[in-house]
Amino acid sequence: MKEVYIETYGCAANQNNSEIIGGLLRGAGYGLVGNSDIADIIVLNSCVVKGKTENKIKRRVQDLSKKYPKKILVIAGCMPETDAKELKKLAVDCLLLGTHNFKNIVNLLKNYENYLDKRNEVKVGLPKISSNKLIGITQISEGCLGNCSYCKTKLAKGDLFSFDIDDVVKSVESDLRNGAKEIWLTSQDCAVYGVDKYGESRLVELLRRVLLLKGRFKVRLGMMNPAGLFLILDEMISVFKDKKMYKFLHVPIQSGSDDVLKSMRRGYEIELVEKIVERFRKEFPDGVFATDVIVGYPSESVGDFRGSLGFVSEFKPDVFNLSKFSRHKGTEAWKLKELSGEVVSKRASELMECHRAGALDNKKKFVGKKVKVFVNKSLSGGLFEGRDENYNIVLVKGSGGEFGWKELLGKNLEVVIKSVGVHHMVGEVG
Numbered sequence: 001m002k003e004v005y006i007e008t009y010g011c012a013a014n015q016n017n018s019e020i021i022g023g024l025l026r027g028a029g030y031g032l033v034g035n036s037d038i039a040d041i042i043v044l045n046s047c048v049v050k051g052k053t054e055n056k057i058k059r060r061v062q063d064l065s066k067k068y069p070k071k072i073l074v075i076a077g078c079m080p081e082t083d084a085k086e087l088k089k090l091a092v093d094c095l096l097l098g099t100h101n102f103k104n105i106v107n108l109l110k111n112y113e114n115y116l117d118k119r120n121e122v123k124v125g126l127p128k129i130s131s132n133k134l135i136g137i138t139q140i141s142e143g144c145l146g147n148c149s150y151c152k153t154k155l156a157k158g159d160l161f162s163f164d165i166d167d168v169v170k171s172v173e174s175d176l177r178n179g180a181k182e183i184w185l186t187s188q189d190c191a192v193y194g195v196d197k198y199g200e201s202r203l204v205e206l207l208r209r210v211l212l213l214k215g216r217f218k219v220r221l222g223m224m225n226p227a228g229l230f231l232i233l234d235e236m237i238s239v240f241k242d243k244k245m246y247k248f249l250h251v252p253i254q255s256g257s258d259d260v261l262k263s264m265r266r267g268y269e270i271e272l273v274e275k276i277v278e279r280f281r282k283e284f285p286d287g288v289f290a291t292d293v294i295v296g297y298p299s300e301s302v303g304d305f306r307g308s309l310g311f312v313s314e315f316k317p318d319v320f321n322l323s324k325f326s327r328h329k330g331t332e333a334w335k336l337k338e339l340s341g342e343v344v345s346k347r348a349s350e351l352m353e354c355h356r357a358g359a360l361d362n363k364k365k366f367v368g369k370k371v372k373v374f375v376n377k378s379l380s381g382g383l384f385e386g387r388d389e390n391y392n393i394v395l396v397k398g399s400g401g402e403f404g405w406k407e408l409l410g411k412n413l414e415v416v417i418k419s420v421g422v423h424h425m426v427g428e429v430g
Contacts, residue, residue: 136175
């Protein structure tokens with residue numbers, strides 16, 4: 001039996017893609033191992049969202065091809081779609097599996113041929129090996145409706161392709177039967193789910209059907225772009241009120257400047273985002289707000305940067321995915337002249353400092369309060385990680401007895417928050 005090691009980069013959807021690769025390979029008689037040294041086959045599931053991540057993966061490809069010249073190296077995901085020639089230069093014998101072809105992983109290993117054709121591939125209802133049995137990840141669509149000037153993921157993923165609503169619900173049901181207590185629904189833009197098939201979003205319908213499923217579980221909804229979300233905001237607020245929904249809103253702004261947003265071709269002005277966040281915070285004062293910002297876009301002036309800084313200062317996102325602008329060949333922004341690295345780094349530091357202060361301030365109100373937590377991960381030294389009903393990270397220490405170290409995993413607990421950090425809280429069972 002040949003053993004396979006899978007290494008994953010990128011988003012929750014890509015984590016699910018790796019689970020699917022694992023499920024298909026195990027079903028075909030391959031073994032799965034967690035160490036590249038003992039593997040016969042190495043699969044790198046790649047990502048192209050950030051230039052920094054791309055460079056890291058390319059270095060990894062070089063290192064692996066040199067360290068294991070006789071092992072089969074498969075590079076899967078977005079990068080084969082956009083950088084096939086460069087990957088072949090880095091590792092001449094590597095095999096390439098595009099993001100629309102994960103179902104062909106077994107054929108690739110049997111026939112030693114690349115699979116890079118663009119096609120609509122349904123990524124639900126497939127066998128998978130979950131990295132965490134308590135968390136069930138289901139993709140609801142692939143691609144998006146946008147055409148952002150800087151985005152390389154669009155070049156890889158293509159236009160929106162929504163999966164059938166019945167198939168998505170069946171996937172969630174399967175995860176629940178297999179012991180999942182936390183459901184992640186994910187895509188490049190959840191808000192526009194169904195627009196390609198029906199001419200309008202069907203996200204609310206999908207969520208309501210999932211929330212009607214039997215069992216005690218929580219739903220974490222993935223990223224939603226502002227323009228699509230605003231059209232269904234009233235209905236989404238109603239859905240978020242369901243006790244099974246994490247009060248977690250992930251809306252990327254990318255910039256706090258209307259001029260930069262226009263150059264990025266984001267399709268909205270910052271005022272629209274502000275209305276969304278204000279409404280969410282009004283309905284769910286303790287809810288978690290996550291956003292993404294690109295700093296140093298080529299047209300970003302000092303005033304534009306101040307717009308982003310002002311947004312972060314006012315709205316205090318709890319989760320802040322900050323990226324320095326990176327040029328991607330094939331995108332419109334590739335043609336633009338970059339700002340100096342010194343300027344971009346200084347702005348990034350200022351934004352991150354502002355975020356850290358705001359996120360910490362958000363969490364201080366929880367100290368001394370009792371919160372409900374679902375424990376979904378075991379860390380080292382008897383420490384466990386859980387999520388409260390807003391999706392804040394809560395660390396809990398196991399102490400033997402009724403709540404022993406192993407017993408905490410998968411438990412729903414009431415804990416008292418004793419201290420907080422920028423991105424987590426520390427609680428005691430009580």
